[in-house]
Amino acid sequence: MQFDIRDLVDLLPMHVCLDRSGKILSSGRTIARILGGHARMSDAFVHIGRDGQETAPEDMLARIASGRRVFLNLRAREDIYLRGHGVPSRGGCLLLNLGFGVSLSPAIRAFDLTDSDFSPADLAMEFLFLHEANKAALSELSRVNKSLKAAREDAQLMSITDPLTGVLNRRGFDLAFSRAMEQREKTPFALIHLDLDHFKQVNDRFGHAAGDRILQQAAEAIRAEIRASDKLCRAGGDEFLILMFSTTCHAAIQSACHRIIRRIETMETGCESSGVSASIGIAICPPGLAAGTFDLFERADAALYQAKDTGRGRVRTWEELE
Numbered sequence: 001m002q003f004d005i006r007d008l009v010d011l012l013p014m015h016v017c018l019d020r021s022g023k024i025l026s027s028g029r030t031i032a033r034i035l036g037g038h039a040r041m042s043d044a045f046v047h048i049g050r051d052g053q054e055t056a057p058e059d060m061l062a063r064i065a066s067g068r069r070v071f072l073n074l075r076a077r078e079d080i081y082l083r084g085h086g087v088p089s090r091g092g093c094l095l096l097n098l099g100f101g102v103s104l105s106p107a108i109r110a111f112d113l114t115d116s117d118f119s120p121a122d123l124a125m126e127f128l129f130l131h132e133a134n135k136a137a138l139s140e141l142s143r144v145n146k147s148l149k150a151a152r153e154d155a156q157l158m159s160i161t162d163p164l165t166g167v168l169n170r171r172g173f174d175l176a177f178s179r180a181m182e183q184r185e186k187t188p189f190a191l192i193h194l195d196l197d198h199f200k201q202v203n204d205r206f207g208h209a210a211g212d213r214i215l216q217q218a219a220e221a222i223r224a225e226i227r228a229s230d231k232l233c234r235a236g237g238d239e240f241l242i243l244m245f246s247t248t249c250h251a252a253i254q255s256a257c258h259r260i261i262r263r264i265e266t267m268e269t270g271c272e273s274s275g276v277s278a279s280i281g282i283a284i285c286p287p288g289l290a291a292g293t294f295d296l297f298e299r300a301d302a303a304l305y306q307a308k309d310t311g312r313g314r315v316r317t318w319e320e321l322e
Helices: 005-011 029-035 057-065 101-111 124-159 170-182 199-206 208-225 250-265 296-309
Strands: 015-018 024-027 045-047 069-074 081-088 094-099 189-197 231-236 239-244 277-285 315-317
Touching: 015 029, 024 029, 029 101, 045 057, 057 069, 057 081, 057 094, 081 101, 170 231, 170 239, 189 208, 189 250, 189 296, 199 208, 208 231, 208 239, 208 250, 250 277, 250 315, 277 296, 296 315
Parallel strands: 277 315
Antiparallel strands: 015 024, 015 094, 045 069, 069 081, 081 094, 189 239, 189 277, 231 239
């Protein structure tokens, strides 16, 4: 039984028929596009040996003639590899059928291949569809993971943030205070306790909405006088706590606290004659003191109450009480 080799053009779109010198006698319609008009296989392809290096065209022809697999790299596109299996035909030529393997995706993009460019029995496109579906699924999974990570980070931030003023809440401040205590040998700091004066009267006279605005403005006023490395917390009600790392110089801390009070007293609250001010107590944590030998919060509280007792709108340090 005889057949016309031209029948292979449609049946095996990725076949190449060669003579014994490597000249291309015929090729399938798909591989013909890839060959780009070259007359010899060695003009279009580099044969890759077992060691991953280029070999002579004769080695490729010998492997085809002996029925062994061949691995080819397209000269025009170094990212595209083909592999195939060849057999010698009865007519004396060499018949080679090729496939893209892992280079399917770049080959389809490079040569604009579609399902019609492959044999109906070739599963290449099905594998491509699975590959693309897998990529899409992984991309969506990555997007979901990023969204979950962002949501988790937002939730963590919200858990340590006061929703009204945007500064730390007491939980967030306690975490910052613990870290500050661990690093106090290298970075001494001061704990500052601030309480708004006459705030209750504002709530009673102008309502809680006005009180909320004043708390927000007070937080901004404090932030304006401390550095980014310092930590600010709304401890509850009209009380604020500050960890000041920028200096432990008594005079510098007192000066910063007086500026905070002036800012609070001159806020545009929208409440006529609100009379809001602030009292501040300071306790400095010097290096060299063992944890547990003193309570910094108690010292700051004692200094704060002394400031209130001496007329409010005042600044006192715990050291002044000793």
